[in-house]
Amino acid sequence: MTYALELKDLRKSFGRTDIIRGVDLQVAQGERVGVIGPNGAGKSTLFNLISGRLEPSSGQVLLNGQRIDGKKPYEINRLGLSRSFQITNIFPRLSVFENLRCAVLWSPGYRYTFLRFLSKLDDVNQRAEELLEMIHMGKKRDVLAMNLTYAEQRALEIGVTIAGGANVILLDEPTAGMSRAETSRFIELIKEVTVGKTLLTVEHDMGVVFGLADKIAVVVYGEVIAYDEPEKVRASQKVQEAYLGSVIAAQQEGGH
Ligand SMILES: Nc1ncnc2c1ncn2[C@@H]1O[C@H](COP(=O)(O)OP(=O)(O)OP(=O)(O)O)[C@@H](O)[C@H]1O
Incomplete structure (x- = not known):
């Protein structure tokens, strides 16, 4: 079986410190995976390894069956993986529609077709209009x-x-800083716009991650200690002991 994303014995050290310590992960096409774990466990490093920001010390990353470890972020993007950072990808002085148009123009299908550019402008506008509707922002165009x-x-x-x-989407804490109401609307939006796509999201809010993910990967100290359906992860003694027990207790105390 070809997975949308597969990690094989992935490792990363900074100096003498092993940060990612042999991660294996198989994500099927269309699956939504929540990556959770304590601060400093290596979640962002894992995303950086997948998206090409960092090169692994060893191991492999495969996107739709093709090795992408060692490739540059833009090459990985062209092969169908897109990562969102916390609002750094948008241009503040452009309108909503122009931001979407730029994103379409800059995307792999259009970026290298400058000579065919004019004949393609209608397609670009149409795709930007489609995106505007998908994110329910027609009124903010x-x-x-x-x-x-x-x-x-x-x-x-x-x-x-x-x-x-892109068919594989990586989101870094998509609901960070949002109110409860905004968060639940946003989860629905993420679900809608990623139907059929493969999604990996790093998330600290357990309510968000358990509402969004088909599977949860628990990263503790650079290793995936559990990778399963949310209910099974929640019930796992190992996960409770290593991480979840204390987090759920803390979130309940904090009124979350
Ligand atoms: N470029 C780097 N050089 C040295 N150490 C690094 C580097 N990047 C990350 N680390 C270390 O790797 C460890 C894992 O960091 P990482 O940011 O991946 O964790 P995380 O699980 O995303 O944490 P958080 O939930 O707090 O964002 C940390 O101890 C961090 O200090």
């Missing part, structure tokens, strides 16, 4: 990104991330 609310900026960021039609 001409508003400058800098004048949007924080939650709207995050929604635009999702639109920008999916603009190129």
